[in-house]
Amino acid sequence: xxxxxxxxxxxxxxxxxxxxxxxxxxxxxxxxxxxxxxxxxxxxxxxxxxxxxxxxxxxxxxxxxxxxxxxxxxxxxxxxxxxxxxxxxxxxxxxxxxxxxxxxxxxxxxxxxxxxxxxxxxxxxxxxxxxxxxxxxxxxxxxxxxxxxxxxxxxxxxxxxxxxxxxxxxxxxxxxxxxxxxxxxxxxxxxxxxxxxxxxxxxxxxxxxxxxxxxxxxxxxxxxxxxxxxxxxxxxxxxxxxxxxxxxxxxxxxxxxxxxxxxxxxxxxxxxxxxxxxxxxxxxxxxxxxxxxxxxxxxxxxxxxxxxxxxxxxxxxxxxxxxxxxxxxxxxxxxxxxxxxxxxxxxxxxxxxxxxxxxxxxxxxxxxxxxxxxxxxxxxxxxxxxxxxxxxxxxxxxxxxxxxxxxxxxxxxxxxxxxxxxxxxxxxxxxxxxxxxxxxxxxxxxxxxxxxxxxxxxxx
Numbered sequence: 281x282x283x284x285x286x287x288x289x290x291x292x293x294x295x296x297x298x299x300x301x302x303x304x305x306x307x308x309x310x311x312x313x314x315x316x317x318x319x320x321x322x323x324x325x326x327x328x329x330x331x332x333x334x335x336x337x338x339x340x341x342x343x344x345x346x347x348x349x350x351x352x353x354x355x356x357x358x359x360x361x362x363x364x365x366x367x368x369x370x371x372x373x374x375x376x377x378x379x380x381x382x383x384x385x386x387x388x389x390x391x392x393x394x395x396x397x398x399x400x401x402x403x404x405x406x407x408x409x410x411x412x413x414x415x416x417x418x419x420x421x422x423x424x425x426x427x428x429x430x431x432x433x434x435x436x437x438x439x440x441x442x443x444x445x446x447x448x449x450x451x452x453x454x455x456x457x458x459x460x461x462x463x464x465x466x467x468x469x470x471x472x473x474x475x476x477x478x479x480x481x482x483x484x485x486x487x488x489x490x491x492x493x494x495x496x497x498x499x500x501x502x503x504x505x506x507x508x509x510x511x512x513x514x515x516x517x518x519x520x521x522x523x524x525x526x527x528x529x530x531x532x533x534x535x536x537x538x539x540x541x542x543x544x545x546x547x548x549x550x551x552x553x554x555x556x557x558x559x560x561x562x563x564x565x566x567x568x569x570x571x572x573x574x575x576x577x578x579x580x581x582x583x584x585x586x587x588x589x590x591x592x593x594x595x596x597x598x599x600x601x602x603x604x605x606x607x608x609x610x611x612x613x614x615x616x617x618x619x620x621x622x623x624x625x626x627x628x629x630x631x632x633x634x635x636x637x638x639x640x641x642x643x644x645x646x647x648x649x650x651x652x653x654x655x656x657x658x659x660x661x662x663x664x665x666x667x668x669x670x671x672x673x674x675x676x677x678x679x680x681x682x683x684x685x686x687x688x689x690x691x692x693x694x695x696x697x698x699x700x701x702x703x704x705x706x707x708x709x710x711x712x713x714x715x716x717x718x719x720x721x722x723x724x725x726x727x728x729x730x731x732x733x734x735x736x737x738x739x740x
Contacts, residue, residue: 480520
């Protein structure tokens with residue numbers, strides 16, 4: 281019982297901590313309109329974003345809930361590429377064909393027709409086929425409902441604040457909604473997939489023959505007039521991405537464009553006609569390309585400053601602080617980046633030891649309300665110098681010297697002869713000694729002297 285109470289108390293405390301954090305994250309984004317240069321757009325919800333950094337360059341009602349129509353299919357394409365291979369084969373179900381309301385676009389798919397994932401993605405993205413979306417959803421999750429759960433989970437993962445999907449194609453439903461900001465996040469993520477961007481640039485696609493369709497007359501043109509050279513809405517810098525339309529949603533688009541190395545992402549929702557949505561897109565892109573450019577604020581590995589680290593050895597106490605990554609920002613062309621002053625924040629009470637490349641702070645730049653930052657790292661390892669280290673080193677040196685002395689003594693000490701060899705040596709010495717003595721005695725007796733007297737004495 282006590283354990284259960286502790287679990288309940290811990291859960292309550294955890295939720296009290298977690299909920300305020302969630303509130304901070306959700307409200308940390310400025311939801312006010314951002315229009316520094318007084319641009320006029322005619323669509324109800326509009327947003328222009330730098331897809332590399334997520335910086336908002338222009339926004340109008342970007343957090344207002346809207347029906348996304350077929351821009352929904354961007355999320356379907358994302359989940360398809362995350363869960364399938366392009367050469368996988370899916371089979372068209374009865375539901376995929378007959379669940380599409382009259383008046384909605386389709387690819388004339390046939391029941392039990394077998395198509396590759398790549399073929400389905402082409403007709404999903406280019407003519408915006410709603411039946412293809414159902415086929416993909418059922419192939420991946422088994423049902424539209426299960427796939428919608430995946431879509432909503434992915435939307436939360438990407439940071440979407442007010443998005444809810446109930447189907448994979450955008451067929452109108454009161455509970456199927458999003459915002460210009462959320463669709464910009466989804467579009468930004470979709471741009472990371474080469475296959476999505478490749479297909480989004482195709483102006484016309486032909487579906488080949490299959491097991492259930494023996495002709496090659498299913499030819500489809502893109503719904504995105506900005507990428508078709510023969511279209512009145514053609515925009516030479518456009519690179520994609522996905523249009524949408526229902527009676528309830530109006531004309532919509534998530535569009536991308538690139539010029540001189542600058543990429544832009546635009547979202548237009550609720551336009552009264554295709555003309556308005558494309559005109560707003562072109563106006564936003566022209567504004568971005570004319571007024572912004574990428575600038576390098578600081579390069580990777582730049583030395584920011586040098587620190588003297590307390591408690592470090594003399595050789596390592598001087599530490600250079602480097603930037604971990606480069607910081608590139610899309611800034612207005614009239615901004616002199618050389619005059620921008622960074623904010624440098626270092627960890628308090630930095631002391632040894634410090635590992636090489638350890639994060640010890642951050643450097644950040646504030647531009648038009650956006651913050652660009654990277655970590656600051658240690659150029660080399662900083663070794664601690666303290667009493668314990670000194671004592672350990674001294675003991676280690678003493679031990680090494682002691683072992684060396686012992687080894688040298690053993691090497692210099694003469695080896696003792698064995699008992700057997702000693703006895704032999706003595707025997708030989710005695711033998712040689714006797715012979716030598718005898719020889720000496722004979723020689724001296726011939727010469728005379730006290731040895732001769734000794735001999736006479738011996739006889740007496």
